[in-house]
Amino acid sequence: MPVAVRIPTVFRKFTSGESQVQVDPGTIGDLIGQLDNRYPGFKRQVLTDDGSLHRFVNVYVNDEDIRYIERLDTRATEGDTVSLLPSVAGGSDRLDDRGH
Amino acid sequence: MKYKSILDAIGQTPLVQVPSLSPADNVRIWVKLEGQNPTGSVKDRVALALIEAGEASGELTKDRIVLEPTSGNTGVSLAMVCSIRGYRFTAVMPDNASAERVSLLRAFGADIVYSEGAKGTNGSVALAQEMARDDKYHMPFQYGNEANVTAHYNGTGREIIDDLPEVKAFVAGLGTGGTLTGVGRRLKEHDPAIKIIAAEPQLGELVYGLRSLEDGYVPPIFDPDILDGKVMVRARESIAWTRALLTREGIFAGISAGAVIWVAQRTAERLSSQGGGDVVCLLADAGWKYISTEAWTQDIDTAEEQVEAVLWW
Numbered sequence: 001m002p003v004a005v006r007i008p009t010v011f012r013k014f015t016s017g018e019s020q021v022q023v024d025p026g027t028i029g030d031l032i033g034q035l036d037n038r039y040p041g042f043k044r045q046v047l048t049d050d051g052s053l054h055r056f057v058n059v060y061v062n063d064e065d066i067r068y069i070e071r072l073d074t075r076a077t078e079g080d081t082v083s084l085l086p087s088v089a090g091g092s093d094r095l096d097d098r099g100h
Numbered sequence: 101m102k103y104k105s106i107l108d109a110i111g112q113t114p115l116v117q118v119p120s121l122s123p124a125d126n127v128r129i130w131v132k133l134e135g136q137n138p139t140g141s142v143k144d145r146v147a148l149a150l151i152e153a154g155e156a157s158g159e160l161t162k163d164r165i166v167l168e169p170t171s172g173n174t175g176v177s178l179a180m181v182c183s184i185r186g187y188r189f190t191a192v193m194p195d196n197a198s199a200e201r202v203s204l205l206r207a208f209g210a211d212i213v214y215s216e217g218a219k220g221t222n223g224s225v226a227l228a229q230e231m232a233r234d235d236k237y238h239m240p241f242q243y244g245n246e247a248n249v250t251a252h253y254n255g256t257g258r259e260i261i262d263d264l265p266e267v268k269a270f271v272a273g274l275g276t277g278g279t280l281t282g283v284g285r286r287l288k289e290h291d292p293a294i295k296i297i298a299a300e301p302q303l304g305e306l307v308y309g310l311r312s313l314e315d316g317y318v319p320p321i322f323d324p325d326i327l328d329g330k331v332m333v334r335a336r337e338s339i340a341w342t343r344a345l346l347t348r349e350g351i352f353a354g355i356s357a358g359a360v361i362w363v364a365q366r367t368a369e370r371l372s373s374q375g376g377g378d379v380v381c382l383l384a385d386a387g388w389k390y391i392s393t394e395a396w397t398q399d400i401d402t403a404e405e406q407v408e409a410v411l412w413w
Binding site for chain 2: 055056058060063064065067068083085087
């Protein structure tokens, strides 16, 4: 069973519009490499020039932020779900009802 | 208890055990009820600290208007503190904020300036920053004001240690980062082994869709290194556990509370396998402001849609 990677809207222009992509198990670093092979330029979007995770990108393995596990060395095994998400400003201040 | 002013009644919130939500016998989950603050949220602590910091530095004088981009709890808290301390307060909020929000802020005496709704909270921040160039305004800016952190270091964190010195883990929602950074610092000074865990919302696709990566934001006051873990929670789980808090424990909390409970349970499971102990979680507000989402009354699918349609964090 592969690993499912969920792609947020902001990155879909690099994945031909796909919202979910299947990759082989491995470390998050490996997974990003696989995605870069399939979608050239993908890596540049999520990693900085020195190869670390972009400050405004969060990566989760089964909902846990990899920054607090083993960063890019965190492993995703068969059946895991990896989510990529941009970080956004939060706080209950953002509770505005949209369009109502 | 007797207080000379409503401002003195801020903080010292109850810490309540929720036995039915604990995943194992050797762990206990406690909730700190910030909805018990005067205006009903944890932001009373922050607003008071922001205003007092402005006064102490001499930047906030009676002839200046307090300005903050907010349509949420911070706005209500700032409006309350400002009215007592004798300042005018202007909230900058998106023009599509709900009528309920606008009425609540007006009731508390706030003036309102609207920013373009399509630009969301970022648009309010940008407009407020532009307005703040005029000296007649004083903008505390909770995302970048260290007083937000010290309010929790001196208040919330100290109270937790006073009530439960044996605490092993602390869970709170990640918004400005003020709670996690301030409480986290205080608890780690008390015992460096205490785990600090953030619950973070997985906001609706709609919310992310409106943003590009360039809009990404890490609040300046948030210290990511204070955390030992960060867990993403969906609206669905958050609603389910907010309901469980009410039906099983009689606690009527805001929707972010469910996310915090869900993460507290995962944290407690891990703690259970490491000898057990006490987990404290902070519930930022009460449920009143969320009734119109029907999070408690609809079937869970409808409730999920309704909650995801608003910014529930």
